[in-house]
Amino acid sequence: MSHFTRIQTQIRQREGLLQALQDLHYSYQVGVNLPVRGWTGTGEKAEVVLDTGCDYDIGFVRRSEVYEAVADWDWGIERKTSIRRKSFIEQLNYRYAYNNVLAYAREENQIVDEVVVLENGDTRFVLVERA
Amino acid sequence: MARTVITLRKDGSQSVEVLDAAGPDCLRITEGYEKRAGVVLDRRLKDSYHEEPPVVVETTVEMQR
Numbered sequence: 001m002s003h004f005t006r007i008q009t010q011i012r013q014r015e016g017l018l019q020a021l022q023d024l025h026y027s028y029q030v031g032v033n034l035p036v037r038g039w040t041g042t043g044e045k046a047e048v049v050l051d052t053g054c055d056y057d058i059g060f061v062r063r064s065e066v067y068e069a070v071a072d073w074d075w076g077i078e079r080k081t082s083i084r085r086k087s088f089i090e091q092l093n094y095r096y097a098y099n100n101v102l103a104y105a106r107e108e109n110q111i112v113d114e115v116v117v118l119e120n121g122d123t124r125f126v127l128v129e130r131a
Numbered sequence: 132m133a134r135t136v137i138t139l140r141k142d143g144s145q146s147v148e149v150l151d152a153a154g155p156d157c158l159r160i161t162e163g164y165e166k167r168a169g170v171v172l173d174r175r176l177k178d179s180y181h182e183e184p185p186v187v188v189e190t191t192v193e194m195q196r
Contacts, residue, residue: 003161003174009143010169093143097168101137104167110135118138127135 009093011067016103017048017060020095027051034059038072046070054080058088101125133160145169 011017014030021028033045036059046059048067056076060067069092071077073085105112105127114126133152139145147164149157165171 003157003176004146004148005161005165005174006146006172007144007165007168008170008172009145012167012169090142094139094141097139097143097145100168101139104164108163113134121141123139125135125137125139127137129133131132 009097010065011060011093011096012065013100014047014062014067016096016099017067017092019099020092021048021050023095023099024091036070038076044070052077052081052083056080058083098123101127133157135160135164137164144172 011020018028018030028048028050030048032047034047034049036044036046036049036057037055038044038057044059044061046061048060050058050060052058054076056072058069058071058077061070062068069089071085077083078085102112104110105125108127109130110127111130112125113128114124116124118124133156134150136148136150137145138147145168147161147168149160152160161174165174
């Protein structure tokens with residue numbers, strides 16, 4: 001008998017968010033109430049603001065325990081850059097989750113016994129408790 | 132020894148299954164991982180391990196505007 005759980009990844013730790021952005025080769029600013037430039041010029045304020053290479057930004061705002069991406073996607077980001085909202089969010093979540101698994105193994109003193117990329121592109125980790 | 136199998140989907144969603152652990156240990160490990168990974172979409176008991184087919188679920192980093 002085993003437990004099986006499906007989980008919707010949430011970005012909860014700023015350091016993990018920053019590491020995932022670095023891994024994906026994005027540059028960013030970190031601060032307090034950084035402006036996120038958007039279509040109306042009345043952009044939101046964020047803790048992390050991504051350099052998109054144009055005059056529209058992608059920001060990350062902490063709401064409750066979770067970081068949310070805020071941007072003027074349709075009229076700004078997707079028109080002026082090659083960044084696409086859906087793939088950007090998916091890649092970021094994947095990278096964050098990947099690093100999070102490794103961090104979990106380190107903190108819980110578990111051995112990463114296997115990391116396999118499956119045919120469908122999913123990645124499977126097998127962690128084993130130390131004896 | 133308990134083994135934890137974690138599968139990451141390309142959309143950033145994931146599944147976790149704990150094998151070879153007694154009930155309380157299995158639950159402790161499962162809940163420990165769930166707590167740091169995100170929101171639980173569903174959890175169930177299985178009689179045996181089977182690799183799950185890919186599932187597509189919404190990701191949580193929400194878009195504004």
